[in-house]
Amino acid sequence: MSANTPLSALNHIPPEIRCALDYETLAPQFIAPATLAYIAGGSGHDRTVAANRAAYGRWAITPRLLRDVSAGHTAITLAGVSMAHPLMLAPVAFHNLVHAGGERETVRGAAALDCPIIASTQSSCTLEQLAQSAGPQRWFQMYLQARRADTLDLLRRAEAAGYSAIVLTLDAPIQVASLRTLAAQFQLPAHCVPVNLAGYAAPQEASVADGASRILQGVMAAAPNWEELRWLLTQTRLPVWAKGVMHADDALALRAAGVAGIIVSNHGGRSLDGAPATLDVLPAIRAALGTDMPIVFDGGVRSGGDVFKALALGANAVAIGRLQLYALAVAGALGVAHMLKLLREELEICMALAGCASIDHIRATALFHQRDHHVNHY
Numbered sequence: 001m002s003a004n005t006p007l008s009a010l011n012h013i014p015p016e017i018r019c020a021l022d023y024e025t026l027a028p029q030f031i032a033p034a035t036l037a038y039i040a041g042g043s044g045h046d047r048t049v050a051a052n053r054a055a056y057g058r059w060a061i062t063p064r065l066l067r068d069v070s071a072g073h074t075a076i077t078l079a080g081v082s083m084a085h086p087l088m089l090a091p092v093a094f095h096n097l098v099h100a101g102g103e104r105e106t107v108r109g110a111a112a113l114d115c116p117i118i119a120s121t122q123s124s125c126t127l128e129q130l131a132q133s134a135g136p137q138r139w140f141q142m143y144l145q146a147r148r149a150d151t152l153d154l155l156r157r158a159e160a161a162g163y164s165a166i167v168l169t170l171d172a173p174i175q176v177a178s179l180r181t182l183a184a185q186f187q188l189p190a191h192c193v194p195v196n197l198a199g200y201a202a203p204q205e206a207s208v209a210d211g212a213s214r215i216l217q218g219v220m221a222a223a224p225n226w227e228e229l230r231w232l233l234t235q236t237r238l239p240v241w242a243k244g245v246m247h248a249d250d251a252l253a254l255r256a257a258g259v260a261g262i263i264v265s266n267h268g269g270r271s272l273d274g275a276p277a278t279l280d281v282l283p284a285i286r287a288a289l290g291t292d293m294p295i296v297f298d299g300g301v302r303s304g305g306d307v308f309k310a311l312a313l314g315a316n317a318v319a320i321g322r323l324q325l326y327a328l329a330v331a332g333a334l335g336v337a338h339m340l341k342l343l344r345e346e347l348e349i350c351m352a353l354a355g356c357a358s359i360d361h362i363r364a365t366a367l368f369h370q371r372d373h374h375v376n377h378y
Helices: 022-029 033-040 047-056 102-112 127-133 148-160 179-183 214-222 226-233 248-257 278-289 304-312 322-354 359-363
Strands: 076-078 081-083 087-089 117-119 138-142 166-169 240-245 261-264 295-297 317-320 367-369
Touching: 022 033, 022 322, 033 179, 033 322, 047 278, 047 304, 087 102, 087 117, 087 322, 102 117, 102 127, 102 322, 117 127, 127 138, 127 148, 138 148, 148 226, 166 226, 226 240, 226 248, 240 248, 248 261, 248 278, 261 278, 278 295, 278 304, 304 317, 304 322, 304 359, 317 322, 322 359
Parallel strands: 087 317, 117 138, 138 166, 166 240, 240 261, 261 295, 295 317
Antiparallel strands: 076 081
16 A cells, blocks of 8 residues: 555544544544645645644643532533533535545534534535434535525525524635645545535636736625625524624624624634634634624634633634544544544543633633733633
8 A cells, every 4th residue: 555545434443542633643644645735724824724723822721729510511502502512513625535424424423422513515415415414403604605596595405404503604705725735736536526506606707807906806706795794694584603703893793784693713724824813813802792792713623722712712612623524534423423522521621620610610711821921811
């Protein structure tokens, strides 16, 4: 077997897996190098990918003594729905890049751990097929389509399939491949197609006049706008969440427009390269919104400690992105379930040693800022 030939997913948990992060460490054995470059990469020089991970190192969790956590738990209520823990699976495209079972295998693992999913429009199986395999707590992520009729059809399909919320991605009208992806000469395999969009009109770049910008007057002519958002909000009774929020003013405007919640996200570093880390902007967004507006957070989460820090800085729940693909590649549905189990247990260890008996206690916890020894409390 060639050194570059990936192993097939296992039907057991390999002994090398001792923490959730180990799935990322082991993934190169199970994912082809060019595919791994695409999955791990963001855009441009991957500055935002690196920033997302580095941000967690600037905060520390202070141990507390003699706290009774014997009745502790990780249960939360998110937008009126009870959840066993604050973990979700973020929308990630084309799971069949790393496993033949694709998203159906992923959601089987999530269901085993009572983990809500946010299904991607760009999944490798239809949203209806995915709903049949998923647990009861499932949301659907969508992009506004080139034609309103197609957007409306996608919305109606999600409603009919029993999805309980819509996640509208707003932050990626332009996506530029990372330099590492380009260097690896990655191309989507023929079997990776957005089956949910079959029959819909493909986005068309607007024709531009001589001297006009192909980006500003061309590509961005089809970008989401406030009018389209307000229209979508009138078309469904499902709660609509806005994904891609990185600024407090945008969060406030979205709340005023009527969204049910926001997802603080920089698209895993796959949008504007050099954007700040999601963890760095989270406290200001929470401070602007107050305590009532629900926030889901994503960006670089690799451990239960990362989850704890995001919750302490203002998130209500935390979505897991790339790590689900790494776990899927290594051990299929079993790997996804095991990765989530490890994250939850790592979170519980942090809770126990920090004296937090509940997620509410985490949100009332001050983290230690290691850069300037300043203690923040949100």
